Amino acid sequence: MGKSLNDVRADFPILNQQVNDESLVYLDNAATTQKPKAVVEALEHYYYHDNANVHRGVHTLAERATEKFEAAREKVRAFINARSTKEILFTRGTTTSLNWIAASYGEATIQAGDEIVISYMEHHSNLVPWQQLALRKHATLKYIKMAADGTLDMNDAKQQITAKTKIVAIAQVSNVLGVVNPVKALAKLAHQNGAVMIVDGAQSLPHMPVDVQQLDCDFLAFSGHKMLGPTGIGVLYAKEAILTEMPPIEYGGEMIDFVNLFDSSWTELPWKFEAGTPNIAGAIGLGAAIDYLNQFGMAAIHEHEQRLVNYVLPKLLAIDGLTVYGPHDPAKHTGVIAFNLDDLHPHDLATGLDMEGVAVRAGHHCAQPLMKYLNVPATARASFYLYNTKADADRLVAAIIATKEFFKNGTV
Numbered sequence: 092m093g094k095s096l097n098d099v100r101a102d103f104p105i106l107n108q109q110v111n112d113e114s115l116v117y118l119d120n121a122a123t124t125q126k127p128k129a130v131v132e133a134l135e136h137y138y139y140h141d142n143a144n145v146h147r148g149v150h151t152l153a154e155r156a157t158e159k160f161e162a163a164r165e166k167v168r169a170f171i172n173a174r175s176t177k178e179i180l181f182t183r184g185t186t187t188s189l190n191w192i193a194a195s196y197g198e199a200t201i202q203a204g205d206e207i208v209i210s211y212m213e214h215h216s217n218l219v220p221w222q223q224l225a226l227r228k229h230a231t232l233k234y235i236k237m238a239a240d241g242t243l244d245m246n247d248a249k250q251q252i253t254a255k256t257k258i259v260a261i262a263q264v265s266n267v268l269g270v271v272n273p274v275k276a277l278a279k280l281a282h283q284n285g286a287v288m289i290v291d292g293a294q295s296l297p298h299m300p301v302d303v304q305q306l307d308c309d310f311l312a313f314s315g316h317k318m319l320g321p322t323g324i325g326v327l328y329a330k331e332a333i334l335t336e337m338p339p340i341e342y343g344g345e346m347i348d349f350v351n352l353f354d355s356s357w358t359e360l361p362w363k364f365e366a367g368t369p370n371i372a373g374a375i376g377l378g379a380a381i382d383y384l385n386q387f388g389m390a391a392i393h394e395h396e397q398r399l400v401n402y403v404l405p406k407l408l409a410i411d412g413l414t415v416y417g418p419h420d421p422a423k424h425t426g427v428i429a430f431n432l433d434d435l436h437p438h439d440l441a442t443g444l445d446m447e448g449v450a451v452r453a454g455h456h457c458a459q460p461l462m463k464y465l466n467v468p469a470t471a472r473a474s475f476y477l478y479n480t481k482a483d484a485d486r487l488v489a490a491i492i493a494t495k496e497f498f499k500n501g502t503v
């Protein structure tokens with residue numbers, strides 16, 4: 092990646108610690124990522140030197156805070172190659188971004204009998220807002236199936252997306268199956284049928300180059316904390332023409348132009364949607380995270396993770412009794428790997444791995460309909476990032492084998 096892995100890891104002091112007397116192997120990156128010093132220092136610098144409210148002040152600190160906040164918006168714009176910063180709204184995270192689309196665009200456009208198309212592999216954040224919108228509007232929610240290997244069934248997508256479809260909302264990368272969905276092809280299909288394409292980028296933005304103009308998606312949602320940034324900050328990208336038509340979601344300070352006693356008018360994009368004091372430090376921290384990622388480039392980060400997947404997936408598949416969900420071909424699998432071991436409950440498996448210092452997640456991963464589809468109550472999930480090494484992959488494999496032995500023999 093242009094910097095040694097040891098040097099990358101030195102940027103993340105949290106990684107250098109013992110957990111249960113073992114050196115920590117952090118493989119819960121799909122839930123949240125660790126923060127490099129550069130991000131923590133950007134937050135500290137902001138609070139120690141520049142803290143003031145944005146947009147409203149003429150004093151020096153207010154101008155500096157506004158400049159840094161808006162510079163972060165420009166960094167996000169460039170990161171996803173949006174045409175204008177008018178298209179970049181700061182939110183709390185992916186969940187808020189998707190709910191905003193449903194509350195504003197969805198409320199304004201969906202009518203009884205319209206169809207909304209999602210997939211069985213959606214995170215609850217990209218499912219429940221559409222399910223509830225459909226219920227409110229008497230619209231129909233439809234699901235695209237998966238092929239046998241866990242990839243999205245594009246033949247079924249062509250069946251489900253019709254002239255009645257108004258919204259297609261799909262994750263670019265599944266937070267369970269680790270597959271990359273063809274959102275560019277889906278956007279084309281959506282547009283041919285007069286629908287908008289919404290991309291849940293929570294698991295893709297941190298790991299691969301994403302260009303909204305190239306994808307031609309109408310909306311893109313993602314979270315700062317999954318890409319080395321702070322919690323509580325996220326992004327909603329939408330095409331300017333759509334945002335111009337969309338009504339505001341919240342009302343109050345910052346988003347108005349004029350307020351009269353009985354009516355008001357809204358300020359320009361993007362601030363029309365950002366009522367109240369925003370998460371200024373969060374946005375600046377996200378900007379610092381983008382700078383950090385850009386020193387390697389997203390293509391190099393993606394390659395690094397794919398090398399780890401090529402290395403670890405065959406080793407996992409070779410463990411007797413281990414079931415890996417999603418494609419078994421490493422070329423079709425990202426660094427999000429969900430699995431179960433024999434009939435061990437995934438919580439026991441994750442606890443066993445924690446005893447070996449390996450942090451993974453266990454549960455339904457906010458994807459209960461997918462668990463039902465896979466016919467499992469839950470899974471364990473390891474997820475890799477730019478600071479993970481082949482040694483981390485070896486530790487995961489060894490810890491699974493040790494846990495298997497422990498539960499077989501009652502001893503390690």
Ligand code: PMP
Nearest residue numbers: 184185186214216262266293314
């Ligand atoms: N979508 C996907 C695919 C996710 O993985 C997640 C986070 N697990 C979300 C949406 C929600 O993100 P957040 O909790 O940051 O709002």
